[in-house]
Amino acid sequence: MSLPKFEHVKRNHPKLADWLDQLNVYICTQLSSGAAFLLPKLAAAKLGLTDGEAFILLELLAREGILHRVYNVRCRETDTLLATVDSIDALDDIPHCDDCDSDHPSSDLRVEIAFKPVGDGLMRAA
């Protein structure tokens, strides 16, 4: 991927350019292998960063409109992915958990931050 927006992020954060390039390769690999979204913890593991550091890099791309922050809602008991929602407001409408056969209250859910590509520019670049 060498989108103008991506180059813009690198110019704005020259000290992070190497990390952003590594993240770029990672994102392209993940998308081309069919990943629906990017998880900070997996990016962190691949790049040898902490979760917080990987989140910051992904968030920089989100601020530039390359990625979009979403929320994966998981059952706390089974860790099953129940829904991926765009905003915190949508957390009120989470589907039935088939594994537990239950409509979980919010305290039984775990929310995980993830990132999705905006549009198909990244997919084409990948």
Add this chain to the structure above:
Amino acid sequence: MSGQDNSTDAIRTRIKPTLDRFAVKALKAWLKVILLPGAADTRATITELVVKHIAEGKLAEGALETALIGFEEASDMRVYLFRMVDAPKFPPVQWLLDRLNALNIPLSDVRVFAGQRSKPMSPIYAHLEGGFLRVKWAEEHRSVKLDDATDKPVYMSFYKRIVLNVDFHAQIAELRLNPPENRHSHYDGGRPTADAYYKAYLDKAKELLNCSLQPIELRPIIKRLIEEEDPRVVRLHIENHTNQRDLKLTSKSSRADVRDDPEWKAGYQGNGESWAWDSPSFYWQPKVSSGFLARELFSRIDVDEGFIKVNADCSDGEVEYVVTQIRAREAKPSEISGLA
């Protein structure tokens, strides 16, 4: 103590009610660490062993009490580790005394047992020594279960302890909490929740310390522990990770180390570099603990919830060892973190 009856019968009468609250294995391990080992595997024999050590002058009753208070403050805890951000530098004495006073937390020269406190967030004591602060709270929770025979609810009381440890020199803090029962006073969305309970004490700690508390990153610590081979600080009991396909995999080993399994080893050598570790269980190894542990000590690191869970019966020294080992493997903040 002068004027005190130091016959074995009198000592037994004094210490037995408190001693009975703690597990035999944990007491035995503690005695071994303080170089007073003995053959004792039952409640009766461990009591007699402790009585004997006190009667012979090898163990002071005050030291026993301090150790048992430590058991109360370390057993069955979820331990959350933080870095203090924008915290006042040491010495914080007058400022801190004012905060403790404002929060009705009594400053004490000695640590004390919590007793049975029913009110939520009952302050027990604050103990300040050098740049180290320890604060203890307690509260009552109730567990309600349906009796299968009568179909009626059965309520049981449990007394929870919450301990905050602060090192002002190193600017680090540690919050230990007993897991909650299903009835308590911390509500979220109209019902008591575990998150509301933990958050109430985290907020209280921030209020007391007047700073932000940044949780430490646990995943890189797990990675380091798993990679350490010579010597192995831990035996990897349960390993679970998420791989780059967002697939969660778990491996369990009852007595051995998961890392010795050929299939696990093959997977790890092929892809382990990119696994995101989730909530493994470890047994910390006494052989490489420089005498801090006298038994294999269980702990589970839950990355998603951000805590370390320790056994139902642990000494303060055992939990301090685990925390020290984890802190020693913390990742250093990088230039990326500066952007947060």
